[in-house]
Amino acid sequence: MASRPDPRLGRALLAAWLVTVFAVSASRDLRTLAAAGLVAVLVFRRGIGRSLARLLRSVVPLTAVLALASVGWLRLASGAWPDAGPFLALALRTCVIAFVTFSVLDRVNLLEAVAPFQTLSRLLVVTLAQIHALRLLATESREGLRSRLPRRPGALDLLRGAGGITAALLTLSARNAREISDAMRSRGF
Amino acid sequence: MHVPDGFISPQLSLPAWAVAAPLWAFAVRRRFGREATESLPVVGSLTALAFVIQTLMIPVPGGTSTHLVGVMLLALLYHPLVAFVCESLVLLVQALFFGAGGVTVLGLNALAMGLLGPLAGWLVWRLLRRLSERTALFLAGWVSMQVATLAAVGALALQHHLDPAYFPVPPAVTFLAMMVPSLTVAGVAEGLYTVFALSLLRKANLRGVET
Numbered sequence: 001m002a003s004r005p006d007p008r009l010g011r012a013l014l015a016a017w018l019v020t021v022f023a024v025s026a027s028r029d030l031r032t033l034a035a036a037g038l039v040a041v042l043v044f045r046r047g048i049g050r051s052l053a054r055l056l057r058s059v060v061p062l063t064a065v066l067a068l069a070s071v072g073w074l075r076l077a078s079g080a081w082p083d084a085g086p087f088l089a090l091a092l093r094t095c096v097i098a099f100v101t102f103s104v105l106d107r108v109n110l111l112e113a114v115a116p117f118q119t120l121s122r123l124l125v126v127t128l129a130q131i132h133a134l135r136l137l138a139t140e141s142r143e144g145l146r147s148r149l150p151r152r153p154g155a156l157d158l159l160r161g162a163g164g165i166t167a168a169l170l171t172l173s174a175r176n177a178r179e180i181s182d183a184m185r186s187r188g189f
Numbered sequence: 190m191h192v193p194d195g196f197i198s199p200q201l202s203l204p205a206w207a208v209a210a211p212l213w214a215f216a217v218r219r220r221f222g223r224e225a226t227e228s229l230p231v232v233g234s235l236t237a238l239a240f241v242i243q244t245l246m247i248p249v250p251g252g253t254s255t256h257l258v259g260v261m262l263l264a265l266l267y268h269p270l271v272a273f274v275c276e277s278l279v280l281l282v283q284a285l286f287f288g289a290g291g292v293t294v295l296g297l298n299a300l301a302m303g304l305l306g307p308l309a310g311w312l313v314w315r316l317l318r319r320l321s322e323r324t325a326l327f328l329a330g331w332v333s334m335q336v337a338t339l340a341a342v343g344a345l346a347l348q349h350h351l352d353p354a355y356f357p358v359p360p361a362v363t364f365l366a367m368m369v370p371s372l373t374v375a376g377v378a379e380g381l382y383t384v385f386a387l388s389l390l391r392k393a394n395l396r397g398v399e400t
Contacts (some may be wrong), residue, residue, distance in 0.1 A: 018292065025293045026199045027357045058288035063193065070358050077362065093195035098288045101194075105285055113312035124278065131237045131282070138241070167389050170238065177230035177237075 010108040017104040021097045032084060033092045040096060044103035052101040057097040067091050125180065133176050141168065190255060190341050190366065190375075191280070191298050194291025197348050198355050202293045205344075209296035212304065213277060216270035228267065235263055236275040241281060242382070244289075255370040261333045262381050264307035265314055265326070266390070270359030272311075297344055306337030310383075323384055330383030331376040338371040 003024050040047065067087045074082040115121055145153050197205075221229075239259035260279070264272035275298040283289040288297050310333030317325035346360035 007394065021194065021291075021293050022199050023205070024197055025197070028198075028352070062289075063310070066193075070362070073362055073366065074358070082357065086354050089354075090195060090356070094193055094291075097194040097291060101292065102284065102288070110285065115392065124282075128282065131240050133237075135241070165347065167392075170234070170386070170389055174231050174234045177234040180233075 010113055013104055014113060017100065020100055023098050024100070024167050025094060026145050027093065028086070028089050030089050030092065033089055033096060037092065037096045037099070040100050040103070044100070046101065047106055051106065054102045055095060055099050059095060063094045065118055129176070129180050133172075190258075190302065190338050190371070191290035192301075192341055192344060193289070194284070194293050196356055197294050197297060197344060198352065199293070200351055201344060201348055202297060204301060205294075209277075209299050209304075213274065213299075214313055216274045220270050221274065225288045232263065232267065232271060232275060235266075236260075236278055238386075239263075239275065243279060243283065244287070252338070254333045255338075255367070255375045257375060257379050257382055258306060258334065258337060258380075259382065259386075260303060261307055261310045261330050261379065262386055263309045264333075265329065265383070265387065269304065269308040269311045273299065273303040276307070283396070298341075301340035301344070302337045305340045306333040307309035309333055309336040326384045326387060327380035330380035334371055334376040334379040335368075338365035338367050338375075342367050357378055 024033070027033055027036065044051065058073060071082055071084070071087055111121065111124070142153075145157065149157060193198075239262075242257045242259040244256075258276070260272040260276040263275050277295070280290050280298050280303070281297055284291045284295060310329035313332045314325045314329035317328060342360070342364050345356060345358070345363045348356040349358065349360055349363070
């Protein structure tokens, strides 16, 4: 039987992660940030593909759009291109912090770490379960709307159905949440 | 309107944590004790709904993005401190699993979007609800959005003032880029969402909803 990871190790890793992300967030030097990124890649090379994929999917697009839009805005406002260095440092800082976060969380059981705080654990579990349930319900509602229309639903169709869909989402998700909450309570949470 | 990780230095993020942490402890002790057992499922449900709403983000130049917040409902139905804890939880889940916002700026984002915004909206609702319930609800949603956005703008402007090389976007750009969508689109949408969702919740007559 595989042994369970030591929760104390997980808590130590979480503490080290907090110190690291605050330390990285203090730096504005491109070379220091690049070095920090390199160290993070070396330390967390196991599972790097998954962390990088998450980074590319969830952080890079938003950060790139923010940086590019800000540079463009400043170019329009002042008539000259702003110095790219601070913007690069900003984007790199954000990416290093996110990469370290994703890599650490891949190695830690978060629910085990918050287990001593019972009400918070229950709220966290109910919320995570509801996020999943809401996503499923939203997909089902969209598919339902699609099946009732002879064509692909447009923005107006979605707006017309928004009231009913939101009402169904709220009611079903509240019932769902009560079931999960009662189940957790009956198990001592 | 989340301020992302890396946009605010520890000079500002640590004091924000220092203010937020005791408030979290106080709010959890006061509002999430044994007496909250009945309302917890609905609170969790509305928190999840707020999470889903907040994932629909539109990036804006100047340092952040615009979106609905959705926790005003929790402030109106329960208490601004409940909204504060729930919004903090949403921000934590977003930071840990979805790379939105971040853990270094969690205190700052929670104070702006979870406390100041809903508290301002709640006060507006308390002041105006006798005149017209619907107008008061709409204005509560709208005001909560403006106050939360202003707080985020203020933090980014202060960061630029402290160290322009750290956050290079001038405050005027940040202010315009964040406040214009907030005043015209996001605030109105938040107001309408608050009116609509609250009327739905009241009609659904759910156990644990304090109307």
